[in-house]
Amino acid sequence: MNISSLTRYSNLLVVPLYSTPPTTTTVRCSSANNIAIEGCNLNFSFVANQANAVPVPILKDCSLRIPSGQFWMLLGPNGCGKSTLLKILAGLLNPTSGTVFVNEPKSFVFQNPDHQVVMPTVDSDVAFGLGKFNLTNDEVISRVSNALHAVGLSDYMKRSVQTLSGGQKQRVAIAGALAEACKVLLLDELTTFLDETDQVAVLKAVRNSLDTSAEVTALWVTHRLEELEYADGAIYMEDGKVVMHGDAASMRSFIEDKQSVYIKQINS
Numbered sequence: 001m002n003i004s005s006l007t008r009y010s011n012l013l014v015v016p017l018y019s020t021p022p023t024t025t026t027v028r029c030s031s032a033n034n035i036a037i038e039g040c041n042l043n044f045s046f047v048a049n050q051a052n053a054v055p056v057p058i059l060k061d062c063s064l065r066i067p068s069g070q071f072w073m074l075l076g077p078n079g080c081g082k083s084t085l086l087k088i089l090a091g092l093l094n095p096t097s098g099t100v101f102v103n104e105p106k107s108f109v110f111q112n113p114d115h116q117v118v119m120p121t122v123d124s125d126v127a128f129g130l131g132k133f134n135l136t137n138d139e140v141i142s143r144v145s146n147a148l149h150a151v152g153l154s155d156y157m158k159r160s161v162q163t164l165s166g167g168q169k170q171r172v173a174i175a176g177a178l179a180e181a182c183k184v185l186l187l188d189e190l191t192t193f194l195d196e197t198d199q200v201a202v203l204k205a206v207r208n209s210l211d212t213s214a215e216v217t218a219l220w221v222t223h224r225l226e227e228l229e230y231a232d233g234a235i236y237m238e239d240g241k242v243v244m245h246g247d248a249a250s251m252r253s254f255i256e257d258k259q260s261v262y263i264k265q266i267n268s
């Protein structure tokens with residue numbers, strides 16, 4: 001199922017990146033108009049249980065800024081806070097402090113492909129969210145067909161969703177968001193449950209969706225570093241903090257440096 005048109009956002013705040021020390025990146029809030037996703041000084045804490053109401057900090061002063069029309073990845077080890085940050089950007093969680101701006105409409109696609117599809121056939125699922133737009137039948141058909149084309153599923157229009165692979169279901173969910181003219185796709189570890197062929201197909205579908213429409217921006221949570229080759233930029237988190245924020249080439253060398261330090265440590 002797509003959660004589309006989530007409405008909570010703060011005022012537009014924006015930000016040039018300023019020069020960065022070697023292992024951390026800081027994003028400063030100011031103003032710019034080509035930014036699709038922005039978080040400024042986001043903190044988030046959970047209260048673990050009512051008996052012990054001491055908040056546990058999960059996100060620590062996280063800032064990020066993603067230009068319109070780009071495919072960015074949110075990387076980092078298990079438990080560092082990626083999904084929490086994504087849910088705050090989606091409006092599914094409220095930050096303890098800090099501000100968020102995300103272009104509307106936005107759509108959140110979940111990790112489990114079986115939670116994505118609600119209708120019996122591919123075309124009816126993609127059309128599911130279009131009822132609110134008061135479109136003619138021809139407009140609905142055109143939107144569904146263009147969206148399925150963008151994700152490489154033009155030949156699947158009349159297929160039963162029950163017969164789709166996990167990756168195909170993810171692509172149907174993305175097509176549903178595109179059909180609704182969604183401007184921001186927030187994608188939470190979509191490749192976790194998929195085999196390698198499906199993983200690549202979903203990545204290519206997102207890449208192609210952005211290449212087809214300059215209006216769409218995507219943020220993709222993953223811990224698979226090899227997926228970086230499809231991205232324009234990336235954010236690397238550790239222990240609730242954003243430690244690197246930059247284009248894909250800078251991120252690759254940052255991660256290679258990190259890996260070589262780690263290899264030296266385990267060999268010494």
Ligand SMILES: Nc1ncnc2c1ncn2[C@@H]1O[C@H](COP(=O)(O)OP(=O)(O)OP(=O)(O)O)[C@@H](O)[C@H]1O
Binds near residue numbers: 077078079223
């Ligand atoms: N509802 C919750 N209550 C308490 N702690 C939580 C809750 N949800 C997440 N956490 C904790 O917050 C931290 C960050 O979790 P999050 O799911 O954002 O990390 P992640 O980087 O997405 O991890 P993964 O890659 O394993 O999915 C973890 O330590 C997790 O245990």
